[in-house]
Amino acid sequence: MEKLLELKKLKKYYPILGGVLRRQINSVKALDGIDLTINRGECLGLVGESGCGKTTTGKAIIKLHDPTEGNILYYKDGNGDKKGVDIAYMKRRALKKKGIRSKLQMVFQDPTTSMNPRMLVKNVIAEPLKELGNMGSKMLQDRVLELLGLVGLTRDHLLRYPHEFSGGQRQRIAVARAIATNPEFIVMDEPTSALDVSVQAQILNLLVELQEKYNLTYLFVTHHLLVVKYISQRIAVMYLGKIVEVSETKEFFNKPIHPYTHALLSGIPIPEIGMKRKRMILTGDVPSPISPPDGCRFHNRCPFVEERCRIEEPLPEDIGNHHLVACHRKYEVEKLFGDTYGNSH
Amino acid sequence: MTAILEIKDLVTNFYTYEGVVKALNKISLDIEKGVTFGLVGESGCGKSVAVRSIMRIIQAPGVVESGQVIFHSNGDSTDLLKLSEESMRDLRGNQISMIFQEPNSALNPILSIGEQVSESFLFHQKKDMCAKVLANLNSSGCKTFVPWKHYLRFIYQMAAKNDRAFILKLLSRIPFFKWDRRAKKEALNRSIDIMEKLHVPDAENVARNSYPHNLSGGLKQRIVIAIALACNPELLISDEATSNLDVTIQAQILELFKELKKEIISSIILITHDLGIVAETCERVGVMYAGNLCEVADVEMIFNNPKHPYTKVLLDSVPKISQEGKLLSIEGNVPNLVTPPPGCRFHPRCRDAMDICSRELPATIEIEKGHLVACHLYLNK
Amino acid sequence: MIENHPRLKEFKYTFIRIFRNPTAILGFTLLFVFISVAVFAPYIAPPKNEDRPYMMPHYGYSMSPKAPSEKAIFGTTEGQYDIFYGVVWGTRTAFKIGIYIIIMALLIGVTLGTIAGYYGGIVDEIIMRCVDVVFAIPFLVLAMAIVVSFGRGLNVIIFAIALIAWRRYPRVIRSGILNLREEEFIQAAKVMGVPDWKIMIRHIIPNAVFPVIVIAFMDCGSFVLIAAFMSFLGLGAPKGFADWGQMIALARNYIVGPPEAPLKYWFTIVYPGGAIILFVLAWNLIGDAFRDAFDPKLRRK
Numbered sequence A: 001m002e003k004l005l006e007l008k009k010l011k012k013y014y015p016i017l018g019g020v021l022r023r024q025i026n027s028v029k030a031l032d033g034i035d036l037t038i039n040r041g042e043c044l045g046l047v048g049e050s051g052c053g054k055t056t057t058g059k060a061i062i063k064l065h066d067p068t069e070g071n072i073l074y075y076k077d078g079n080g081d082k083k084g085v086d087i088a089y090m091k092r093r094a095l096k097k098k099g100i101r102s103k104l105q106m107v108f109q110d111p112t113t114s115m116n117p118r119m120l121v122k123n124v125i126a127e128p129l130k131e132l133g134n135m136g137s138k139m140l141q142d143r144v145l146e147l148l149g150l151v152g153l154t155r156d157h158l159l160r161y162p163h164e165f166s167g168g169q170r171q172r173i174a175v176a177r178a179i180a181t182n183p184e185f186i187v188m189d190e191p192t193s194a195l196d197v198s199v200q201a202q203i204l205n206l207l208v209e210l211q212e213k214y215n216l217t218y219l220f221v222t223h224h225l226l227v228v229k230y231i232s233q234r235i236a237v238m239y240l241g242k243i244v245e246v247s248e249t250k251e252f253f254n255k256p257i258h259p260y261t262h263a264l265l266s267g268i269p270i271p272e273i274g275m276k277r278k279r280m281i282l283t284g285d286v287p288s289p290i291s292p293p294d295g296c297r298f299h300n301r302c303p304f305v306e307e308r309c310r311i312e313e314p315l316p317e318d319i320g321n322h323h324l325v326a327c328h329r330k331y332e333v334e335k336l337f338g339d340t341y342g343n344s345h
Numbered sequence B: 001m002t003a004i005l006e007i008k009d010l011v012t013n014f015y016t017y018e019g020v021v022k023a024l025n026k027i028s029l030d031i032e033k034g035v036t037f038g039l040v041g042e043s044g045c046g047k048s049v050a051v052r053s054i055m056r057i058i059q060a061p062g063v064v065e066s067g068q069v070i071f072h073s074n075g076d077s078t079d080l081l082k083l084s085e086e087s088m089r090d091l092r093g094n095q096i097s098m099i100f101q102e103p104n105s106a107l108n109p110i111l112s113i114g115e116q117v118s119e120s121f122l123f124h125q126k127k128d129m130c131a132k133v134l135a136n137l138n139s140s141g142c143k144t145f146v147p148w149k150h151y152l153r154f155i156y157q158m159a160a161k162n163d164r165a166f167i168l169k170l171l172s173r174i175p176f177f178k179w180d181r182r183a184k185k186e187a188l189n190r191s192i193d194i195m196e197k198l199h200v201p202d203a204e205n206v207a208r209n210s211y212p213h214n215l216s217g218g219l220k221q222r223i224v225i226a227i228a229l230a231c232n233p234e235l236l237i238s239d240e241a242t243s244n245l246d247v248t249i250q251a252q253i254l255e256l257f258k259e260l261k262k263e264i265i266s267s268i269i270l271i272t273h274d275l276g277i278v279a280e281t282c283e284r285v286g287v288m289y290a291g292n293l294c295e296v297a298d299v300e301m302i303f304n305n306p307k308h309p310y311t312k313v314l315l316d317s318v319p320k321i322s323q324e325g326k327l328l329s330i331e332g333n334v335p336n337l338v339t340p341p342p343g344c345r346f347h348p349r350c351r352d353a354m355d356i357c358s359r360e361l362p363a364t365i366e367i368e369k370g371h372l373v374a375c376h377l378y379l380n381k
Numbered sequence C: 001m002i003e004n005h006p007r008l009k010e011f012k013y014t015f016i017r018i019f020r021n022p023t024a025i026l027g028f029t030l031l032f033v034f035i036s037v038a039v040f041a042p043y044i045a046p047p048k049n050e051d052r053p054y055m056m057p058h059y060g061y062s063m064s065p066k067a068p069s070e071k072a073i074f075g076t077t078e079g080q081y082d083i084f085y086g087v088v089w090g091t092r093t094a095f096k097i098g099i100y101i102i103i104m105a106l107l108i109g110v111t112l113g114t115i116a117g118y119y120g121g122i123v124d125e126i127i128m129r130c131v132d133v134v135f136a137i138p139f140l141v142l143a144m145a146i147v148v149s150f151g152r153g154l155n156v157i158i159f160a161i162a163l164i165a166w167r168r169y170p171r172v173i174r175s176g177i178l179n180l181r182e183e184e185f186i187q188a189a190k191v192m193g194v195p196d197w198k199i200m201i202r203h204i205i206p207n208a209v210f211p212v213i214v215i216a217f218m219d220c221g222s223f224v225l226i227a228a229f230m231s232f233l234g235l236g237a238p239k240g241f242a243d244w245g246q247m248i249a250l251a252r253n254y255i256v257g258p259p260e261a262p263l264k265y266w267f268t269i270v271y272p273g274g275a276i277i278l279f280v281l282a283w284n285l286i287g288d289a290f291r292d293a294f295d296p297k298l299r300r301k
């Protein structure tokens, strides 16, 4: 497996301004030191509750903002680059000059707001191409048509405004725009959550197809676990600015460890009959990322909490098979869960 | 089983500049007592319009053209579409409640949570609460300044009979004659009770000191549900009330619905995109497509033995827990409801379409007990 | 092919939406009348002196106004200036005042607002504090101070008003931009590597500028009114210049006639005054219509 991106102790604090002079009085600790490796050609699912920092992670990687601390190493294609470039604090212009900008792309959650309502589809898709430069208008037009074809739209759609399309078609346009520059890596920020089920299937299939065709790497952010199961090879679970578990998809569903992962899994409504199980319903609410709890961040909702969890923060450890878990009771959870809720996921 | 709501041939149109949007095309549907009814279908197929038509809260260019919505409650049957606006308003809170997707728009940011829930109680259950206060006043344990007690007793007697009397309103504005403090207190107590029932942590404190912006999305949605439940509705309509919430919070709310149905409400109409929710919480399911109801059946039948081609593809297009291989998807786009396809509205995208499908609208037939389908495939047999 | 071009279609929709609104029709009719008058002024009221068409012709030097007659159909004002001629040519002046002021104000306001909103931080702070300062001083006082220090004249008035009139726009456009900056399509453009200035021109201004344009339309009328007021105070155009404000200034002493016939000189004030009011009204109505028409969210419906 070849690394494409490596996040090291990445932190992102959003300042909260207040007071008379609008000084920083506090900060939202959206990412609080995460380590994550993304391999070339894989689709890594990133799941977790709302506000846990999934989007923040995605945006940090594609450089929509600078992180507060930590590094993002990018291993460029081909040249046997063993060291990787640190893009965490690179300026946007430098990024563009080194040709990295066009390699990292993003598809946003809501296709309605991710396109300028006053631009024609033609120009929406051509925009990233124009930034690459050196393309005649004929070539540009051809490339745009080719891209439209790739995502299953036709020439007729060229001269229309985004609002004249359905949600699914709009998301196709967004995908076309993201792959226009032949990127290596695309952050998919909940690309299907604004769409409904039948359209979701179309988009998911399209994404899989494109990934195979161009050997793309995805970071697939979502909170829909069945979607992530369908599309990704590995899954990372986030909770309140920390990564709590990373494992291969199969293992994730067969042998989940972290209590929060268990809660997520038992929370998914399964679209099949006869899958009745005892649910693990979490009590309590997500704590505020402004003042996260001490020790394990999950301890105020965790059914298996013990004294140690409140004091000491568990670190992610490999329990074999590249399965990382950050929980003090990682070797006991399986048994505990079985005892409390019955053994069925 | 007896129906609580019978919808017959409901037609709703929107008169827009691009033409008439035929959003509901003769929907007929029975909702039984004690049942959680799931309504599913693609975005824009008319789920919200259907329930909004029932509640008579369709917005401006929309008109309920024809049909009947018969509501059965305590032995009487009323056609909601014929009711006066005033009695409809009473009914809307008292017997049928609705929860929307966006909790923020349902809550007033400047009132405390307790005030908002109490308000709903004061609006719908004032008589009952006044009677309760009166009972308290009459009980021997009540120690109050005696003339004041007489005054209150008199007032509450009146209020227990007719809570909207003008004189009561007037008196509640005059200093030294304000009588409704006790009623408000009672309302707040009831609010706290119901919030506790809904597992709002530290309900008392939340009710007294919290404002909407202090609460998380899941909690806010629970407060909205508390407001909707304040009047013991017989029918609760939830229009994608959990779509914006996280899996773990959504699980909490759905669990709550189940509990509520055991105790308080009799029937629930649950609108959702998520077939998983339907499979887990509903007993009966209606599948809509482009303003038509294609199939109505018990959940097991829908999931294990779907009949309508649209239901089949819909089920195939959601990822399953045991998903292997490619997802099937429905080709083509949702039809434009200004010029819907003739005949069965699904025929341009249907895998099994026949000639007749593009000509005639299929009638709804019951192919087995409790399993209604509107499709030509089953009509001739 | 050409009629199917989406921009044209969009334009058509906008057009239809504007003209569904009866008040908009009134507004456009009024504006159309004013424009025609302005364009055809030389034919409607042929100038006596080709070189100085903006000077109103006068028929004698008598102080007291004369009622409408064959010769001067709107009557004459103090100094026997022809009111009809003044109203007709004053239309041109009014357009000149309104349009110059608005263009200058928009240029200043939009530029400052865009810079403040887009860059935020210290730049924003400085610009917005300056705007606050300008805001703190009453409009007229400031305008008059400028006029007094630069000397009187119509051009000075235009300049003075424009120097203050921009102050509303930065706030509006800045708040629009602050909302837009968080919009996903701006972030999408950043991910594509579009440089800041292009984002600004291509994505931000077209989406943020419409509220400002609507306000500008509405303001256009009121600036003409303010300019007229300053002319009325004698700070503007010289005596005899075809400018509505200046004409009202001439009528100053005749607003109320002699005690036995207080309305005797109504024509001195009603014609120029009515012209100003209708002019302001026209812009306001049009601004209103545009507000509805430019809203892209309404457009989706």
Ligand SMILES: Nc1ncnc2c1ncn2[C@@H]1O[C@H](COP(=O)(O)OP(=O)(O)OP(=O)(O)O)[C@@H](O)[C@H]1O
Binding pocket: A014, A015, A028, A029, A030, A048, A049, A050, A051, A052, A053, A054, A055, A056, A057, A223, A289
């Ligand atoms: N620009 C910002 N300024 C301040 N705080 C922010 C900003 N963006 C995000 N946050 C905060 O950072 C935290 C993480 O946000 P993020 O958007 O990454 O969550 P998420 O996991 O993507 O959630 P969702 O599933 O709701 O999209 C949240 O608490 C959020 O309130």
Ligand SMILES: Nc1ncnc2c1ncn2[C@@H]1O[C@H](COP(=O)(O)OP(=O)(O)OP(=O)(O)O)[C@@H](O)[C@H]1O
Binding pocket: B014, B016, B021, B023, B041, B042, B043, B044, B045, B046, B047, B048, B049, B050, B059, B060, B061, B062, B337
């Ligand atoms: N105010 C309106 N004006 C015009 N058409 C409308 C209006 N409201 C709804 N419609 C139309 O009625 C149809 C049904 O809309 P409805 O909101 O019921 O869909 P839905 O099934 O609830 O979809 P979703 O799952 O997205 O909420 C749509 O085609 C929509 O275009």
Ligand code: SF4
Binding pocket: A258, A259, A260, A296, A297, A298, A299, A302, A303, A304, A305, A306, A309, A314, A326, A327, A328, A329, A330
């Ligand atoms: S560390 Fe403790 S509190 Fe945290 S998840 Fe594990 S058992 Fe629960």
Ligand SMILES: [Mg+2]
Binding pocket: A054, A055, A056, A189
């Ligand atoms: Mg997000």
Ligand SMILES: [Mg+2]
Binding pocket: B047, B048, B049, B239
């Ligand atoms: Mg809806």
